[in-house]
Amino acid sequence: MRRQNPQEKNPFREDLTMQHANVLRAMPIHTVKCASDLDTSVPQHLQRISISDLKLTSDCVQRSVKGEVVQKGPVVSSRQREHMLKAAIQDKDTSINVIFFGTLAKDFSQTVRQGDIVLLSGFTISKSPTEQTDRLHPCLLEMRCIDACVHVYSSFVSAGPAVVSSESRYTYVPLSELKPSRIVNVYGVVTFFKQPFPTKGTDYCSTLKITDQSDAKVSCTIFSERLDDHPKIFRIGDIIRLHRVKTQVFNGSMTLLTTLGWSTVTFDGMTDSPIEPRSSSRTFHFGESDKRAVEALRQWAARQIPATEPTVPLSSVQTKMFFDLTCQLLAKASIDTRCILLKVWDGTKCPHPMLNVAVAPDALEGEAKTSLARENMIANVLVYDNHVEGASKLKPGMFLRLFNLHAVAQRASEESADCVSPLSFHLHGGTSYGKGLCVIPSESPELQPLKRLLESHAAIASEDIVNDVTLLEAWYTPPETLGEELNKDFYTVRTCEHTVQQVTLAHVKRCTTPVVCHVRAKVKSYQPQNLYQCLKLFCPQCTALVEVPNDEVIARVFQDALRGHQPCSEHWAVTSSMDSISMHVSCEMVLSNTHTQLLFLQGVTLEEMCVISAAQSNVVPVRSEDGRMRLLDFSAPFLFRGDKRYYGCKQCSRSTFVEPEVCGVEIWDEHNVAKALGVQLMQYALLMKFELEDETDSLEALIWEDAERFFHVSAADTSACQDSQDKVQTTVDRLHPPGSSMAQCPWLDLCLCTYTVEENGKIQVCYQITNTETRGNFYTPQRDQLSCG
DNA sequence: GCTTAGGTTTAG
Numbered sequence: 114m115r116r117q118n119p120q121e122k123n124p125f126r127e128d129l130t131m132q133h134a135n136v137l138r139a140m141p142i143h144t145v146k147c148a149s150d151l152d153t154s155v156p157q158h159l160q161r162i163s164i165s166d167l168k169l170t171s172d173c174v175q176r177s178v179k180g181e182v183v184q185k186g187p188v189v190s191s192r193q194r195e196h197m198l199k200a201a202i203q204d205k206d207t208s209i210n211v212i213f214f215g216t217l218a219k220d221f222s223q224t225v226r227q228g229d230i231v232l233l234s235g236f237t238i239s240k241s242p243t244e245q246t247d248r249l250h251p252c253l254l255e256m257r258c259i260d261a262c263v264h265v266y267s268s269f270v271s272a273g274p275a276v277v278s279s280e281s282r283y284t285y286v287p288l289s290e291l292k293p294s295r296i297v298n299v300y301g302v303v304t305f306f307k308q309p310f311p312t313k314g315t316d317y318c319s320t321l322k323i324t325d326q327s328d329a330k331v332s333c334t335i336f337s338e339r340l341d342d343h344p345k346i347f348r349i350g351d352i353i354r355l356h357r358v359k360t361q362v363f364n365g366s367m368t369l370l371t372t373l374g375w376s377t378v379t380f381d382g383m384t385d386s387p388i389e390p391r392s393s394s395r396t397f398h399f400g401e402s403d404k405r406a407v408e409a410l411r412q413w414a415a416r417q418i419p420a421t422e423p424t425v426p427l428s429s430v431q432t433k434m435f436f437d438l439t440c441q442l443l444a445k446a447s448i449d450t451r452c453i454l455l456k457v458w459d460g461t462k463c464p465h466p467m468l469n470v471a472v473a474p475d476a477l478e479g480e481a482k483t484s485l486a487r488e489n490m491i492a493n494v495l496v497y498d499n500h501v502e503g504a505s506k507l508k509p510g511m512f513l514r515l516f517n518l519h520a521v522a523q524r525a526s527e528e529s530a531d532c533v534s535p536l537s538f539h540l541h542g543g544t545s546y547g548k549g550l551c552v553i554p555s556e557s558p559e560l561q562p563l564k565r566l567l568e569s570h571a572a573i574a575s576e577d578i579v580n581d582v583t584l585l586e587a588w589y590t591p592p593e594t595l596g597e598e599l600n601k602d603f604y605t606v607r608t609c610e611h612t613v614q615q616v617t618l619a620h621v622k623r624c625t626t627p628v629v630c631h632v633r634a635k636v637k638s639y640q641p642q643n644l645y646q647c648l649k650l651f652c653p654q655c656t657a658l659v660e661v662p663n664d665e666v667i668a669r670v671f672q673d674a675l676r677g678h679q680p681c682s683e684h685w686a687v688t689s690s691m692d693s694i695s696m697h698v699s700c701e702m703v704l705s706n707t708h709t710q711l712l713f714l715q716g717v718t719l720e721e722m723c724v725i726s727a728a729q730s731n732v733v734p735v736r737s738e739d740g741r742m743r744l745l746d747f748s749a750p751f752l753f754r755g756d757k758r759y760y761g762c763k764q765c766s767r768s769t770f771v772e773p774e775v776c777g778v779e780i781w782d783e784h785n786v787a788k789a790l791g792v793q794l795m796q797y798a799l800l801m802k803f804e805l806e807d808e809t810d811s812l813e814a815l816i817w818e819d820a821e822r823f824f825h826v827s828a829a830d831t832s833a834c835q836d837s838q839d840k841v842q843t844t845v846d847r848l849h850p851p852g853s854s855m856a857q858c859p860w861l862d863l864c865l866c867t868y869t870v871e872e873n874g875k876i877q878v879c880y881q882i883t884n885t886e887t888r889g890n891f892y893t894p895q896r897d898q899l900s901c902g
Numbered sequence: 903g904c905t906t907a908g909g910t911t912t913a914g
Contacts, residue, residue, distance in 0.1 A: 243904090305909060306909090307909065310907095311906090312905075312906035312907065313905080313906055313907090314904090314905040314906030314907090315903080315904090315905070315906070316905080316906055317906090318906060318907055318908095320907065320908070320909060321909085322909070332907095332908070332909075334906090334907055334908065336905085336906060336907085363907095363908055364908070366908095368907095368908070370907095370908095373904095435911070448914095451914085452914070495914070497912080497914065498912095498914095517911070519911080519912070521912090521913095521914095539912070539913095539914075540912095541911065541912035541913080541914080542912070542914090543911070543912075544909080545909070545910055545911050545912095546909075546910060546911050547909075547910095548911070548912095
């Protein structure tokens, strides 16, 4: 390092001093070629003492200790103090801290590796200041005086009971044979794990539980401030190797804890899959013996742990369940600081309708194909709290495993059955039950079936961009064979023949009028809120659109007609009277025997009219004026047909009453009655305004010309028939469930016409929903429950 | 500066 900085003073001075010192002293570190040399080639005057026998009061002159280097820290230097290096050596059951000072610290750092066997002499004994925390030996060895000497053998061969081979420098202790306060190397099969989570300290913590052929189960706690250093565990059954972890008894159970210099490597646990070590370190040791150890654990685990479904595909998800999901990220969007939305898929179709969380288009990173959402293939995952940090680093296209996802039905009320409630997926805050998420490398063998499935779907999805209209229709129109749950639910279909591609609302707004567009949107709000107000009267002649008069207004017209009540006589009619009520029928119709079909009624109130007309086919209320027959004011219906009422246009109807033209009419209905009377019949129409919204924009669209097809009712029926009114109400409730969020509203495929109208000299762009029909379940929620069972 | 957590469900 110093050589890289020629400006610095005395660049070589320290090195020269070191070399000089080494020459003057006895070499402090001796390497031996054979383990037995540690016992034979060291000075004979040194007497061996076992670590466990060391005491503060022990005489350490002419004594030596031998042990494996189980910890080796870095050389610590400061201006005030000489160089230091802390290590720990272990002999049988006991580990003791050793501190090397000065040049010895540097030499030890360069010459000795963890796992080496050392023989130390010339040490002094002091009290260990870290006994309470590291639970190692109460004493500490200090290697500082001029006599301090290290003999090292660095090609250790284990005689232990473990998974070793001749080339291995490591001994692996069976989990059942772990002793307290030892630094050990272990292999194990993961039976539980949590993704790393931040601690209250400086590190992230991974907690896991492992087992091995000895059948002992041991919890492990791994601390590291670098996320990348944590074990890359993707699922239960993975195999983990831990080096230099410390045993510790907690709550009566053996646990493993990372210590200085720990390391880890993990492997897929599936038998027959390639043994690829997963590690952030490029320098980990991995040889044939490790392959054998992994394979042995795989074989053992395959027999021990019953084959369990590793993760649950969307096609198997049930409401309320907690499950692990392996998937690909399509898009993500931040909801707020404590919540992030992930749109994911795994190539399977969920049997339940899936909640689509709508977010502003500019907030969405990545693209979620709407065609997939339509097929229940996109899961909307809401990631909360402590998981937001990790989720925000994800990029669309990544493969993920989400642990302990919660499938939540959106509507939890008693009234709505689960079968129609859209599912959302929550990764709740906290780490219990392993809640968390991880990225799985794309090349991971276990991902290959998933990737093949996604690719096959992606191929289909890309074809619809080829503008093949037939395929487009097939893709966007829910086929009858689709999941029954979806068919029970509510959706719309376009009935037009337009060969146009689906566009966004933002696109529609940019189009020049007039144009026909296909869109996919939700109903954010609607007007009028009182549905009786959506029924209008429309004159096809002058295009006047007026409200349907209420009974109060109509009754007044009848009262006005009664006021100047006088008999009237018309040459074309025969009249019969009873009290103040007169009935007129056409003479010509009497002759053609159709007179029962059309009755003119004079001198009745609205109530009486309703009673009488209920049993008649066509009744026209009339009044007399100067002895002549007149129709009532057009504020009242000019015709009552059963329970239906028909109105004439004030503008377009003949103002004077003339002899009805009855010739040639055999069956009388509202049209030929109107024609015979010179009345311009007004049509009933349903008119509503929907506020439509998609990911890109919102706009207000009218539905009226095709409203009857949309609602599957006749507007005239809704004027009189309760069932038809209920049907409109139910449909509107399905479009926008009362009190619901946008997320709960169904996506609608709509055909939209744009046009301009001029009003008060201003040109305004209007949108109208045409050629669209609602489909699905129109029953009320109460009935719905029955049908869902 | 040398701890942190120590499996066991949010409540959106």
